[in-house]
Amino acid sequence: MEKLRKIDLSSPIQYLKGVGPVRARKFRKLGVETVEDLLWFMPRRYEDRSKLSNLSSLEPGETKAFLARVVSIEERKAKRRNLTISTALLTDGSSFVQAVWFNRPGLKSVLEPGTKVAVYGKIEIREGIKQVNNGEFEVLDEDSSPENVGMIVPVYPGTQGLVQKWIRKIVKEALRLIEEEVEDPLPIDILTKYDYPDFFRAIKEMHFPSSRESWLAARNRLAFQELFLLQLGLAVRRRSYVEDNKGHKFNVNGPLVDAFIHKVLPFKLTDAQKRVFSEIRDDVSKEIPMNRLLQGDVGSGKTVIAILFMLCAIDSGYQAAFMAPTEVLAKQHFEKIHKWLTPLGVKVSLLTGSVPSAEKRIIYEEVSNGLVNIVVGTHALIQDNLAFRNLGAVVIDEQHRFGVLQRGILADKGEHPHVLVMTATPIPRTLTLSVYGDLSVSVIDEMPPGRKDIITKSVKKEQESELLSFLKEEIKAGGQVYWICPMIDENEELSIASAESRFSHLREIFKEETVALLHGKKPYREKEQIMRDFEKGHIDVLVSTTVIEVGIDVPNATVMVIEDPWRFGLSQLHQLRGRVGRGNKQGYCFLLGRPDDYDGKRKIAAMCSTNDGFKIAEADLAIRGPGEVCGTRQHGVTDFRVANLLRDRKILNLARKEAFSLIEKDPKLEGYPKLKELLLRQLGDKLDLVITA
Numbered sequence: 001m002e003k004l005r006k007i008d009l010s011s012p013i014q015y016l017k018g019v020g021p022v023r024a025r026k027f028r029k030l031g032v033e034t035v036e037d038l039l040w041f042m043p044r045r046y047e048d049r050s051k052l053s054n055l056s057s058l059e060p061g062e063t064k065a066f067l068a069r070v071v072s073i074e075e076r077k078a079k080r081r082n083l084t085i086s087t088a089l090l091t092d093g094s095s096f097v098q099a100v101w102f103n104r105p106g107l108k109s110v111l112e113p114g115t116k117v118a119v120y121g122k123i124e125i126r127e128g129i130k131q132v133n134n135g136e137f138e139v140l141d142e143d144s145s146p147e148n149v150g151m152i153v154p155v156y157p158g159t160q161g162l163v164q165k166w167i168r169k170i171v172k173e174a175l176r177l178i179e180e181e182v183e184d185p186l187p188i189d190i191l192t193k194y195d196y197p198d199f200f201r202a203i204k205e206m207h208f209p210s211s212r213e214s215w216l217a218a219r220n221r222l223a224f225q226e227l228f229l230l231q232l233g234l235a236v237r238r239r240s241y242v243e244d245n246k247g248h249k250f251n252v253n254g255p256l257v258d259a260f261i262h263k264v265l266p267f268k269l270t271d272a273q274k275r276v277f278s279e280i281r282d283d284v285s286k287e288i289p290m291n292r293l294l295q296g297d298v299g300s301g302k303t304v305i306a307i308l309f310m311l312c313a314i315d316s317g318y319q320a321a322f323m324a325p326t327e328v329l330a331k332q333h334f335e336k337i338h339k340w341l342t343p344l345g346v347k348v349s350l351l352t353g354s355v356p357s358a359e360k361r362i363i364y365e366e367v368s369n370g371l372v373n374i375v376v377g378t379h380a381l382i383q384d385n386l387a388f389r390n391l392g393a394v395v396i397d398e399q400h401r402f403g404v405l406q407r408g409i410l411a412d413k414g415e416h417p418h419v420l421v422m423t424a425t426p427i428p429r430t431l432t433l434s435v436y437g438d439l440s441v442s443v444i445d446e447m448p449p450g451r452k453d454i455i456t457k458s459v460k461k462e463q464e465s466e467l468l469s470f471l472k473e474e475i476k477a478g479g480q481v482y483w484i485c486p487m488i489d490e491n492e493e494l495s496i497a498s499a500e501s502r503f504s505h506l507r508e509i510f511k512e513e514t515v516a517l518l519h520g521k522k523p524y525r526e527k528e529q530i531m532r533d534f535e536k537g538h539i540d541v542l543v544s545t546t547v548i549e550v551g552i553d554v555p556n557a558t559v560m561v562i563e564d565p566w567r568f569g570l571s572q573l574h575q576l577r578g579r580v581g582r583g584n585k586q587g588y589c590f591l592l593g594r595p596d597d598y599d600g601k602r603k604i605a606a607m608c609s610t611n612d613g614f615k616i617a618e619a620d621l622a623i624r625g626p627g628e629v630c631g632t633r634q635h636g637v638t639d640f641r642v643a644n645l646l647r648d649r650k651i652l653n654l655a656r657k658e659a660f661s662l663i664e665k666d667p668k669l670e671g672y673p674k675l676k677e678l679l680l681r682q683l684g685d686k687l688d689l690v691i692t693a
């Protein structure tokens with residue numbers, strides 16, 4: 001029975017003829033629930049079946065489309081139970097071919113002798129006869145043209161038991177039903193300016209391309225649309241900071257800043273640090289709240305910048321909050337900040353999950369009455385119980401762990417505070433523009449003086465004993481070693497077991513040295529004690545799982561050994577490597593064990609060929625894709641259906657330019673209701689967008 005409901009983009013796909021609960025469920029697994037999802041469910045590849053072949057010209061090994069008639073068909077059961085074999089003899093007048101299908105009972109009644117069929121499949125020779133096994137076919141009326149052959153045909157990804165031919169049919173049906181309904185969400189002048197096809201044509205062309213050129217135009221248009229939408233969202237966010245003129249003007253030449261630079265810091269700021277600090281000063285001396293991203297490779301000295309920024313707030317009578325991604329890191333930042341600032345009369349507190357609740361209550365109290373100037377912590381900072389008297393500066397370290405929204409939650413604890421986001425994982429520019437596109441960007445592109453490039457080497461398992469003797473020498477010379485054991489199959493038990501066995505092995509070898517083991521399951525106090533002993537140089541070799549991943553700063557550590565390096569992400573490897581060579585001594589990174597797979601080899605090659613975090617990040621993006629590089633917590637803002645951040649840089653730049661200029665002209669998108677609706681629907685929650693009428 002024909003379904004009479006009116007179909008639009010938001011209709012569930014069950015409204016389409018032929019989609020029942022079973023298929024709907026399969027589609028849902030592929031992320032397709034509405035007609036709109038279906039239209040954006042893009043083919044993985046295409047097969048060119050546009051040229052029909054003569055049977056006489058078919059060569060074995062070729063995959064071809066042809067038209068033919070059924071001469072005869074027979075169905076038999078194979079000896080193996082439950083296997084039906086249907087064999088049809090087909091001809092087009094020029095030659096014959098035998099078509100064989102397995103397990104398609106009932107085919108006999110569909111392909112009666114005389115039936116006209118279009119077939120697509122691989123030609124083989126069996127016992128001297130041309131044969132096609134399990135070819136895709138379509139029964140044709142005498143005068144109809146074939147739908148699945150005779151054209152360029154889409155092949156959809158990972159289809160969970162959904163038949164390709166049937167998906168094509170449903171997509172076609174959806175296209176037919178919505179053709180009249182869809183309005184193009186993009187502004188007409190943009191379409192004209194870039195000569196883009198309209199939305200409907202573009203979508204149709206993606207599924208059923210008419211030519212390579214028109215497919216490419218369609219693809220670029222849809223990629224543009226995705227990137228444009230995200231940039232619009234970012235432009236709206238950005239505007240909301242700028243519009244909101246209620247930020248605090250800081251005194252950027254106060255006594256604390258001065259005393260810190262001239263009396264506390266044991267070194268001079270690098271030129272890059274000076275430049276970045278002056279960018280921040282410019283921002284915070286205005287009423288517009290700052291929202292700035294600070295990028296800088298591991299060890300480039302971001303923490304000092306964060307401290308200077310916070311001191312501007314305190315000099316101006318405000319409080320500051322510093323959020324780190326892990327407890328160990330929060331603690332380490334706290335200690336440094338505490339040590340440097342307490343002599344200046346600044347009160348610094350640490351708030352993490354493991355602070356006993358009695359102590360927590362005191363901190364809440366002291367933060368809310370303004371006694372505490374700086375609170376350093378983990379996620380514990382965004383809990384409801386913590387309220388500030390007057391939060392003026394927010395620092396978020398290692399941002400990619402937190403995601404866009406958490407940034408907002410901490411900032412909401414103040415009245416329009418200035419926000420500094422720091423990432424130690426340099427990320428490629430395309431990704432910066434996509435994920436942090438609402439922020440201003442500062443880059444520290446210079447290392448503190450005396451820093452030497454870390455020497456990175458790939459070491460075969462068979463060379464382990466040589467590596468161990470090298471480590472002995474290095475320890476004798478006063479160095480310290482990190483030995484990282486990987487996460488195994490996402491399984492903590494397994495990983496800890498392997499770290500434990502490595503630990504006892506190394507203890508056998510390093511009889512005169514001190515070896516310690518650190519992993520996530522150890523109680524916090526114990527971890528802390530071990531880290532402290534390592535910092536003080538009481539431990540020579542620290543065997544660890546990835547708990548020491550980011551930010552840890554022990555300048556005397558000179559060697560990093562990473563076992564099974566291919567199990568880590570590339571950026572993670574670079575982070576780990578950044579734990580050594582932080583002082584003046586030469587640092588080494590040994591990647592122990594060689595991978596078999598291509599991606600693994602690429603990672604090792606990238607690590608051995610460069611120390612430049614930005615190059616590493618580009619390579620990482622190429623290997624893993626944007627979702628992974630940013631961590632899964634980015635709420636899917638970069639899960640594009642068509643756009644590709646590696647390939648579409650040009651389009652991204654256009655989209656950004658157009659989006660920001662549109663929001664400039666029409667901040668509330670009043671002239672673009674369709675676009676506004678789409679933006680809020682797709683990104684409203686993800687980007688926490690508010691567009692008031």
Ligand code: ADP
Binds near residue numbers: 267296298299555
């Ligand atoms: P990041 O957070 O960027 O990885 P840190 O801020 O932890 O780097 O700094 C790395 C190390 O370099 C720290 O020990 C820090 O005290 C030191 N450092 C920072 N700036 C300078 C500088 N200008 N000169 C010398 N050492 C510096």
Ligand code: MG
Binds near residue numbers: 302397424551
């Ligand atoms: Mg850091």
